[in-house]
Amino acid sequence: MKLPRSEQETIVIFDVEVGKWHIDTTYPTHIRKYAELLGEIEDKTEDRLAGWISDEFSGSFMVKKRKTLTKERRQQIGEQLRKAREL
Template sequence: MQYRSNEQETVINYDNQTGKWTIYSTYGPHARKFERALAEGARKEYTDSGTLIMIDGELNDADYRVSIARRVHMTEEQRRTNSERMRKMVEARKNGKAGQKEEME
């Protein structure tokens, strides 16, 4: 079974009395994203081919937290600068220099 587009939704709810977060999602990408955060006993539904398409249950708040973050929008120049910085960090780790600050040019 597959949910039709107009039936797909994700609802995350916080109950102030119990202090628990619950989630219900029939949108496959969200169901798969939050599957690891589900507490024991959550209900899951799969397609015939084994793809997770629905979850319903409490979130394991001991290991996860719910937050909304603003997306970072970078210019092309910022992307290039960050990419170069990451390349240098990876290179430094490969050479055993992790944790050492690079000399300023």
């Protein structure tokens, strides 16, 4: 059963006592993204994934939407980089 978009969510909690991150998500993109990071999976269905991030995971993870830059903004950033490299 597919959840309506308004009910899809991702909850990420760090448990200090355990020293691990816990993820519980019903957002399909995050289910696919975090399935490989989880060591101990509590619940995995087509519509939900819940579990603890593996001890072997030594990096950090981020949940944010990528910025889309306009053509003008990309040109501004390129100019700033060229000036900085000249110094």
